[in-house]
Amino acid sequence: MSAAANVVAEVDDLRVEVGGRAVVDGVSLRVRAGAVTALVGASGSGKTTTGLALLGAYPPDARVTGTVTVTDDLVGHVPQHPAAVLNPARRAGALLADIARTQVRHLPRRERAEAAEHRVTEALSRAQLQDGAALLRRYPHQLSGGQQQRVVLAQALLLGARVVVADEPTTGQDALTKRRIVAELTSVVQQGIGVLLLSHDLDVVRELADDIVVLKGGRVVEAGPAEQVVSAPRHTWTRQMFAPQEGTRQMFALREGAAGAGPRVGAAGAEPRDGAAGAAPREGASGAGLRTGPVPDPLPVLEAPVPEVPVLEVQDLTAHHRGRGSRRTVEVLRNASLRLQAGRRVAAVGRSGSGKTTLGRCLAGLHRTYEGEVLLDGVPLPRSLRDRTPAQLAAVQYVFQDAQASFDEHRTLLAQVARTAIRLRGAAPADAAREAGELLAEVGLGEQHLHSRPGRLSGGELQRAALARALLARPRVLICDEITSGLDTVTRRGILTTLDRHLSEQPDLALVWITHDLSTVTAADQILVLDAGNTVEQGPANRILTAPRHPFSVALVEASTGARVTVAGA
Amino acid sequence: GTGSGSSGSGGGSPRRGGRLRAAFAGGGASETLDPHLGNLFADAARAKALYDKLADCGTDMAARPRLAAKWEPNDTLDRWRITLRKATFHDGRPVTAEDVLYSYRRIADPKKAYRAKASLEPIDLAASRAVSPDTVEFRLKRPTAEFPNVLAAFGAYIIPKDTTTADLAKPVGSGPFRFVSFAPGRSCVVKRNDAYWDGAPHLDELEFVVANEESARVNALLGGQVEYAHELNPTTARAHEGKGQIEIVRLRNSAMQSFAMKTDRAPFDDPRVREAFFLIADRKELVDGALSGAGEIGNDLFGKGYEYYAGDLPQRHQDLDRARHLLKQAGAEDLRITLDTSPVAAGFTEAAGIFRDQAAKAGVTVRVRSGSKDSYWSDILDGGTLCCYRSGAMPIESHISQRLLSDSTTNATKWHHKDFDALYQQAQSTKDKKERAAVYGRMQRRLYTEGGFLVWGFADWIVGTSRRVHGVAHDAPANTLDWARFDKVWLA
Amino acid sequence: MQGWLTGERLKCAVGRGLTGERLKRAARWPGRAGLLIAAVPLLLALLGPLIAGDAGPRTASFTLGGGHWLGTDFVGRDVWRQILLGGQSVVLVALAATALAYAIAVPLGLAAALTHRAWLEELLMRPLDVLLAIPSLLLILLVAAVFSPGAAGLALLVALVNIPDAARIVRAAASEAAARPAVEALRMQGETWWRTAVGYVGRSALRTFAADAGVRLTGVLYLVATAAFLGVGVEPDAADWAVMVDRNRTGLFVQPWAVVVPALLIVALSMGGNLFFDALLEREDGENRKPPRPHPKPFRQYFRYFRYFRYLRYFPRHTKEGRR
Amino acid sequence: MTGGVVGDSVGTAEALGAAEVVPSRTARARSVPAALLRSWLARRVLLGVAQTAAVVLLVFALTEALPGDAAVALAGDQPDPARIAAIRTELGLDRPAAERFADWVLGLLHGDLGTSLASGRPVATYLADGFGPTLLLAALTVVLLVPAGVGLGVLAARRAGSLADRLVSSATLAVYAVPEFALGVLLVTLFALRLGWLPPTAVGFGGDLLAHPAVLVLPVLVLLSRPVCSISRLVRAGMIDALRSPYVRQATRYGLSTARVRYLHALPNALAPAAQQLARTVDWLLCGVIVVEALFVIPGLGTVLMNAVAERDVPVVQGLAVVFGVIAVVLNLGADLVARRLAPRAGVAA
Ligand SMILES: Nc1ncnc2c1ncn2[C@@H]1O[C@H](COP(=O)(O)OP(=O)(O)OP(=O)(O)O)[C@@H](O)[C@H]1O
Ligand SMILES: Nc1ncnc2c1ncn2[C@@H]1O[C@H](COP(=O)(O)OP(=O)(O)OP(=O)(O)O)[C@@H](O)[C@H]1O
Ligand SMILES: [Mg+2]
């Protein structure tokens, strides 16, 4: 087999120009059967645009030149925002079932239903949706972000297309699931399918990619076999991107980023304490309070008395989903408790679907059906954000996991972001716009983005805009739900720096950090490990990351660091 | 183009057989076959097919004997002896004097409100009696020269003795057709009564179907679904007249069209204002506009062409100058007045609009107020000052007695004049027809000069028939004997 | 792998750039056409009264000729003059009534869609359902009998009759958008109810609102005419296109112009207006339009359609035609 | 680099002593929506009873408020006050309205709808006679309307802004803007009188329309003329957005048949407003197609209502109000169910 005969998709000198700006400029790449071509690059560098070209989709009003060739009319696609391709009016499994139907037409009519169901089940398990069949009967909005992503992945796997464009297929997954997905993708590729992988997750890229194409500002800066690009990057940008992870594996990215940022650097202030180990508190920081749910936990539950009133306190939060007018419920979060002092950061980690988003939404007033209390400065917060005063709204801000869906598609970015300052802080429109512009610039959104509508921004750009929108409220509690999932390492570092700066400039800002990326949680004061709605472990970051006790935490940390961890206290 | 034509009575010799379907506007699901309850033309036509009255109105509104073979008054005109002709009900029983008295007593039942009750008011039914099986003697409460009009009253049908209301669901009458079936608001089927005293009908069967919408009746007629369509619009008539598809029959002088002024209240309590209004009306414009030309202009008197009509009075014309002058005299310049109208009858709203514009030229501001059609007649009886008014064909005497006497029940012009009442009594006590005619003439002259009815026209009643239909009378105003008389009709 | 061969053969350049201007141009003509179509009735409505002149004498109803180039109407007036006079009330009353209905129905429907309190929604919507169950004719009859409303009263009444209907459609169209995360984000920003409801949710359902309002406007026209006949609002012989259509219909076969011309004007108004707004909305969200050029698909895709031949030929069910 | 690395050491639910968590959650997840729906339904049904009562009360009040009563209407153009008084006494109209209403309600509780003032026949026979033709017409119309309206809407939306779209939109709008009456007359003139293909009216066929299907063609066409436009316009509006949505593009991309994509994946997102409109249309079809009934002489409920109102036949009007109230409640409930089903996220917002 010659190299050419292997090619299942080819992009040659693609140039996509929108409004006079070349979003993609002369990109060429090939996807070979049985191989993975990874397209990496900074957020906004044109990855998604290139990937979509393989599907024959271009931005509206775009001027397109170049050649795109695909050998098959079917191309699997795992988009960056999986929620967008799930039909809100149909159950999550609708498209899956239909795809399976088209594949069993050759069978006798009687056998079709069973065969189709079998195919769907298989695709689900390959996409790591264990509880698949039940999840498929739900509507998309009843799935967690990671579950949505896996449903879409299952579609692509079921389709059996010879070309698959996977745009950040693992961002919403926890380390454990991610590993399995990666393994699954490997086996898929081995069956002779060509995958175009667009990802920021360099671990995944490293593991999967046969070829790597590095984009910067819409241009290819480097391309070649994976080993070569990873081990001997020629372009500075590539080096920058791949370099820091070597050795540290990104574990202390936040701390490193913060080190250069401001005086109130993480190491001292955010040094986690291990209550169980009885280490002396440093510089009087009492850290975040710690309580665990009813899950058996050998750890002592409470720390020494806390002098200051926590800015946010969650007591025995049990959240469930329900419809209108009924008492029947589905519990998705059980007895979660946490205390958050000003200036502290607490991270919530756990399996996809374990209730992290639900926790964040309960705090933010976006999820009302829970038992327990959420106190802001000791005062209970109204359950629904509709009942919160502007001050309360401003105090607790939430950055949505699905940034794209959280923007009004009809208004420009700046106009939307600036409203936060106007409404919640009473800023004059002009001041608000200026401030919003500055903040957006700080997170890396330039003039050309400010006056665009959300549909014209890349996934990472939207995530950053969503962060800016929340920050503009000058919140006291900022809940960030996977806000770095769509960012390349460099941009991510920049964002963490920005956050750090805000934390230092606003001493009363506390952070709830929901993530799958354990490398970003090292600077947290406290980590909450969730599994299937239970808090299985809760404690200082350092301790949990280095000496997790619960088997689940152990597995999680192992999966994300790739190293075995000794189980403390076990 | 009426009168002559193939569908006239002269259309060859009658042929026996066939089934004729006749479309009428009906009363919907509430229709009944009780002949004494009927209000609508459909009711009247059905009742006429199944039953007989003692007398009925001729084309000139003079009473013609029907079940009554003859009538004879005493000298004082307050006791009338009626001799019945030999006729049988559909079940074979003869029509007797007892049946007549039973029917009239039923109509006059004080606890009920049958339509002809008011018309039978002159009869003292307690004192009236059956002289013999075929002779009835009616005692009247006062002299009534025009008593045969009473016998011809709308709804005064003769039913067999002891008929209960429940029995009326399966009617037994003496009419030209026997009952077959009835579905309220939809259809009623009757078949030939071979034993009919006036000669058996030519048709085998007759079906009355209900179609309230005029265009539906026309379409059914044009499409051959019915052979007779009652009550068509003048425009429809114009569209199809002489086109050869269907025959258009115009029943002249069927409906008096007028404005009724309440003479007992301002501004119409001043005869000069009434006269001014007579002079404001451009009758030709009203007939052309509101009746689409299908009618004749009126001369402020009821019953053009009927018996006793004062045809010698000069035709009134529009005279705005004089009208303005009269109004000024009466101190009614810049008069503002409300004209009540309603879609209750064809031409009402149109006439109101046209008259409003005519009055404006004389400096009178008319505001047209359109009222509910269901309660219109009762609303305008006492309320308002000026309203649209209409009347079907009836003898002039009936018009006067029902509408223009102090104790009339439907005195819409509030015409209360003792001397006028006296003239009426005088006419009723006058046995000699000529003398009586003279009295009617005096009464009508009075109404012409200062009455409350501004009679601007007489509308044609338009009937459409299939070209196969013959024997339809062309000159019988609606509600007269020959109108909707299906026993004389045949299909070619 | 033989796939590439196919790919090679069908290799096809995206080549020529397709720009937005061409799309805009394509979208422009129907918009213009819509405007042109609607312009005739609008101009007549606007300028008609100025050039109508004095009423001539009446002649017989439903006649042609005699100086009346569109004939006479049901009461013998000049049809052309009535048409000149008859647009204003149509446009004004119908527009006012529709606008009023929407002005009330939109906040109501949006409030019902946006609230999370079941009782509030029931409170807002269930009473309207009661109104819905009563035939509008009965309502109008009553008002005609009890009050004697003028044109303004009529607009109110007709709006009232339309509110429950419109509110339900607004609610149905908005309920999906009202539950989107974007609304949650707006609430999180402390955005005002109006901006959230009208600015976002309403904007998202704008196309549906426009479609409904456009059709409703025409319905309102004739409701006004029916009401006129029952004695509500305008006079039963008023110069009003819808009233003309209604009242002159008896003469349809004698003097068709008295019906046809006003009916055509109403058709033009409704059609033109709707087409114009269609085009406007089209242009408005030009950026959501389809991508400029579909991806050049391999020719093989058309083979798919061969499977339909199966049905013609009564092939056995299990012919080999699985996708792969 | 397979899943073996993390393999079995992951703390599964079992390991956490929460073995029941997963299965029980799913089991309940399935039953919860059904339970919710049931309670929502229960509430709506209860409210529906209240609404019907409100409709009846309101209609009673409205008919009472109308000028004139059955006696006046019966008296017609002979409004002799004495006669009207006599009729009033005979019909029992001289009793206070509240008393009459209470009597009627009492009867209703025993399943007795009362008797007509005008004819003395039971109201139930009025409803039964009128309902047959009405239901037949409505059913036929809806059966044709749904595919026609939806199909045209989808056709127009498919290439929004194209010639086909403009043609479909213009044609439906134009037909909509022609009054029903004129359209009916035109159709009758053309197809019945000129071409002679179809009977012009149903006169003489009584209630037995099904035996003469030809008479139903024109009425159904006229009945279709307006709703086709309103429904297709609403479907078009929703479909344009739905067809451009990423999820529909995904379905297309994944090789589903065009029809399946359009009707099963895009349409559900466009249907909620059209479903409301459809409910209104069915309501209209069942409660008052007066023009069509009159034009084609079909004695349905609309005619019964018109006559009953004209005759101020309060018991009949009230009987109809019960029917209309129930119809409206059921239809609204149906439309709301569809809307809930099509926008499942609605209602979970905080
Ligand atoms: N429809 C559009 N109109 C105008 N500009 C666009 C459009 N779509 C994307 N862009 C711009 O093109 C650039 C590349 O976008 P793209 O989505 O391809 O980036 P990306 O590499 O996928 O980024 P990310 O990693 O953040 O998802 C971005 O700067 C974005 O703002
Ligand atoms: N409306 C709903 N009804 C029923 N179950 C729901 C609903 N919404 C979410 N869930 C379930 O609740 C669980 C928790 O969801 P949540 O979004 O909090 O997960 P998560 O931890 O944020 O996951 P991810 O990392 O994938 O985003 C998931 O299993 C999800 O399927
Ligand atoms: Mg992207």
Ligand SMILES: [Mg+2]
């Ligand atoms: Mg989540």
